[in-house]
Amino acid sequence: MASTFSFDIVSDFDRQELVNAVDQVVREIKGRYDLKDTATTVELGEQSIDVNTDSEFTLDAVQNILREKAAKRNLSQKIFDFGQVESASGNRVRQEIKLKKGISQDIAKQISKLIRDEFKKIQASIQGDAVRVSAKSKDELQAVIQRLKQEDLPVALQFTNYR
Known part of the structure; x- marks a missing residue:
């Protein structure tokens, strides 16, 4: 598995x-x-x-x-x-x-849409004021992080609970 x-x-x-x-x-x-x-x-x-x-x-x-x-x-x-x-x-x-603390619903939807559109094998789910991203490969997750760092969003993003 x-x-x-x-x-x-x-x-x-x-x-x-x-x-x-x-x-x-x-x-x-x-x-x-x-x-x-x-x-x-x-x-x-x-x-x-x-x-x-x-x-x-x-x-x-x-x-x-x-x-x-x-x-x-x-x-x-x-x-x-x-x-x-x-x-x-x-x-x-x-x-x-x-x-400003937390990700608003609009920005969370924008982030998850970007992930869905550009990375087909990766799931993004909105959980309160955070977005959980999951995939089968760590390399794919690294690619998502790199892509989000390039995006100019109106909030400061941090990537936590990486496992």
């Missing part, structure tokens, strides 16, 4: 690395001359990061610092969903940056 191999496609991020990145952002804001007196706050919540600062110019600088620190910690830029810039009290601006 031939055994089957499988892996899961998920969209997740290392929470601790994100905590460290946000901590580095806060430290850099306190140390940088151009941001020191802006009373900027960066708060990490369960589902989002809230930034409160004195102008859109400093907000842009904070976003760049966040992207840079996240990239250094191997966090994908695709986990950040930058919301609308809102006016806050006293000429200040606020922005909520949502954290």
Whole structure:
């Protein structure tokens, strides 16, 4: 009897690395001359990061610092969903940056359709916010991983439970 191999496609991020990145952002804001007196706050919540600062110019600088620190910690830029810039009290601006986790149904369907169309011997099944891919050959699974890495999807993909 031939055994089957499988892996899961998920969209997740290392929470601790994100905590460290946000901590580095806060430290850099306190140390940088151009941001020191802006009373900027960066708060990490369960589902989002809230930034409160004195102008859109400093907000842009904070976003760049966040992207840079996240990239250094191997966090994908695709986990950040930058919301609308809102006016806050006293000429200040606020922005909520949502954290994307999990694969939506639409994207999961898109991934499984791509696998079905291009790889005839491979099964893809949607399981909640993940996609399970199974095949008889590990080489076929490797080909699927390589193909999905080339695809530009709006979420960061990780491949887990490879067996």
